Amino acid sequence: MMLFSSLFRTRRRKIAAVTVALLIGLATWYWPRPKPPAFLFAKVVRNDLEDAVLATGVLQPIKQVEVGSQANGQLRSLKVVLGDTVSKGQLLAEIDPTSSENDLREANAGLTTLAADRRARSIRHAQADRELARQRQLARDDATSPRDLEKARTEADALAAELASLDSQIGQQKVKVDKARTHLSYTRITAPISGTVTAITTQEGQTVTAIYQIPTILKIADLSMMTIRAQVSEADVVRIRAGQPVYFNILGAPEKRYEGKLRVIQPSPEKINNAIFFNALFDVPNPDGVLRPDMTAQVSIVSAHVSNVLTFPSVALGEKRADGRYRVRVLDAKGNAHPRWVKVGLDNRLTAQALDGLSEGERVVTADPADAPPPGASDSGTLL
The missing domain is CATH 2.40.420.20 (conserved putative lor/sdh protein from methanococcus maripaludis s2 fold)
Structure with missing residues (x-):
């Protein structure tokens, strides 16, 4: 009986030891392990x-002309409206030509008077030449006096000098006629380039006075090619050079990318709010007319690419x-x-x-x- 009891106690100890070991193993397995930092x-x-060097740019037409008038007078008619497409040489406006036409008629009248005076002097000069030839012949025959010969020579020389003076006056008057004709042509204002009318600053009926400066009537721009003037800071300008690829987008279409090549970096800077910027210029085609003057461009000038x-x-x-x-x-x-x-x-x-x-x-x-x-x-x- 004592032997059985001893065996039972020994067995119970073994079971307890195994249970403890199992519990320790489970605790070790399920115990929270330190995790690596979540980088x-x-x-x-x-x-x-x-x-790339980033910069803000402004779009401008590659060709833009302010069309003015060198003639004085009232703007009688305006042949175009804002947004019209015009061709080089097309009539744009007309200034009242009355004053210029009168100036031309006056210049032509003066030329006609001088021409008539010259014809009369020319006739008298021809007569004086004939008289001088006759006096010379008589002098060879001792049939005239030296005084009469000298008088004939003086008359012929004087008329020749008058003809030369009249020729000079006629030349000057012809210049006046040409000048008056040119001034008259200024009353018809034509397009100096082909492009789009982007501004009209003078309306029909206004008086145009071209005394100290030429007044602007309208503006024409060739919108088929645009120039972007990107302002590059002095810290970044050393990283760019002419010929580098450039691209930009506009605020209204940020998903569309326009590409070009840097044309020139203007050597003289601009000072804006005490900061120094250099203008970098490049051109892009604008066949669909989406790009417009004074639009803002977000510019990237690529200095390296892999x-x-x-x-x-x-x-x-x-x-x-x-x-x-x-x-x-x-x-x-x-x-x-x-x-x-x-x-x-x-x-x-x-x-x-x-x-x-x-x-x-x-x-x-x-x-x-x-x-x-x-x-x-x-x-x-x-x-x-």
Whole structure:
């Protein structure tokens, strides 16, 4: 009996020991394990990358002319309205030509008077030449006096001088006639270029006075080609040059991209609110007429571009080593961060190109969680 009781107690102890061990194992299995910090990350992907200088630009027609009048008088008729398309040489407006026509008639009358006076003097000069020839013949025959010969010579020379003076006056009067005719032509205002009427500043019936400056009647612009004047800061102007590719979009159609090439950088700057800006100009075609004068353009001047390269956010870049490599933290399969030294190519301060040190699909740390230890404290492993 005592032997049975002893065996029973021994068996119960074993069961209890096994139960305790099982409970300890279950507690160990289900006990919360420390999780790695939940880093914010981005994947390394293949993409196109560019570095561009951003600027705000204003659109202007590549050709724009203010059409004015050099004639004085009332604007008698205006042949176009705002928005009309005109051709070079087309009649746009007419100034009252009465005063100019009178000036031309007066100049022509003066020319006619001088021409008649010259004909009369020419007849007298021909007669004086004949008299001088006769006196010379008589002098050879000793049939006239030296006084009569000298008188005939003087008369002929005087009339010749008068004819020369009249020729000069006639030349001057012809200039006046041409000038009056030109002034009369100014009363008919024609289009200097082909384009669109973008403004009308003088209406029919208004008096035009061209004394100190030429008054503007209307404006014509060739809208088929537009020029964009982009204002580039003095900090960025050193990064651009003529010939670089440029693209922009407008506020009304941000999804449409217009492309061109930088034509010129104006050497003299503009000062706006104590900031220095340089105007960079480029041209784009406008066949559909969507682009209009004074529109605002969001301009990107491309200074570098690479295609199909490994890229990751620039915010992932850490310290820079003497050899030019940057420290980047990479997450492993368990979510732990490990530092690597990465060779970086193009970096536009938003996205960077990985030349080596990273593979496509790897996750790079872009930010630490709020409850994570300081960067580097959770890093395990050695630098690669």
